[in-house]
Amino acid sequence: MLRAAREDFVAGLRLHELWLFLGWRDVKKHYSRSILGPLWLTLSMGVMVAGLGVLYSQIFRQDISSYLPFLAIGFIMWGLISGIIIGACDIYSAAAASVRQVRMPLSVYIFQFVWRQFLTFGHNFVIYILVAFIFDIWPGVTGLLFFPALAILLLNGVFAGMILGPLCARFRDIPLIVASVVQVVFFMTPILWSAHMLPDRAVLLAVNPFYHLIEILRDPLLGNPALPMNWIACIAMTIVMGTVAILFFSRYRARIAYWA
Numbered sequence: 001m002l003r004a005a006r007e008d009f010v011a012g013l014r015l016h017e018l019w020l021f022l023g024w025r026d027v028k029k030h031y032s033r034s035i036l037g038p039l040w041l042t043l044s045m046g047v048m049v050a051g052l053g054v055l056y057s058q059i060f061r062q063d064i065s066s067y068l069p070f071l072a073i074g075f076i077m078w079g080l081i082s083g084i085i086i087g088a089c090d091i092y093s094a095a096a097a098s099v100r101q102v103r104m105p106l107s108v109y110i111f112q113f114v115w116r117q118f119l120t121f122g123h124n125f126v127i128y129i130l131v132a133f134i135f136d137i138w139p140g141v142t143g144l145l146f147f148p149a150l151a152i153l154l155l156n157g158v159f160a161g162m163i164l165g166p167l168c169a170r171f172r173d174i175p176l177i178v179a180s181v182v183q184v185v186f187f188m189t190p191i192l193w194s195a196h197m198l199p200d201r202a203v204l205l206a207v208n209p210f211y212h213l214i215e216i217l218r219d220p221l222l223g224n225p226a227l228p229m230n231w232i233a234c235i236a237m238t239i240v241m242g243t244v245a246i247l248f249f250s251r252y253r254a255r256i257a258y259w260a
Helices: 002-013 016-030 039-059 064-087 094-103 107-133 140-170 174-188 198-206 209-221 228-259
Strands: none
Touching: 002 016, 002 107, 002 228, 016 107, 039 107, 039 209, 064 140, 064 174, 064 198, 064 209, 107 140, 140 174, 140 209, 140 228, 198 209, 209 228
């Protein structure tokens, strides 16, 4: 089973031109006949960040010049994380016809999905560029740490697709549960608020994997290297996720066509 899964992923990687095109087409098709296209996502998120930034900077008594960039990056990164988790549930059920009728590596659908999420993230990243320009933020060399952090997140996105894709195709109630859990986790993760506001609740943050992901992504863009604890936690999570994903996908890959 492990060998079949490995061959599936190797074959999927070789078809990179296919899933790169399909992911781009999905984004383009979703916004067909729209003047701004995917930039509507950027506009809506930008308005929300601006509104919440002004509001919560007053509630938390924070300087807006430091709070708004903090909030903007947090929202952008959470959009990518939540999009991956929720969207991974529909990888195979949404492509049921293709899965049943077209003989193709099943990993192609996972790569296509993660690539599509990355393209959406790229549009939203424009908000950070504008905020950085307005508030004169220059992360310098420290900002380069963002790229390995993003690679860790996307790799975990692939692993999430390997687990949630088949699992949600088999049990159709799980996507609803996942969506509800993601909403709750949003408020438990320092996006609207800072971890420094809860110094007595450090244990609760330490066991929250999304906190560590957000920190290694956000801190470099603000010019601050993330804590070693955050990097260690993310690397450990990636190893665990990868192990579980490989075993799960290997075990149930052959059944996906029947479940989708």
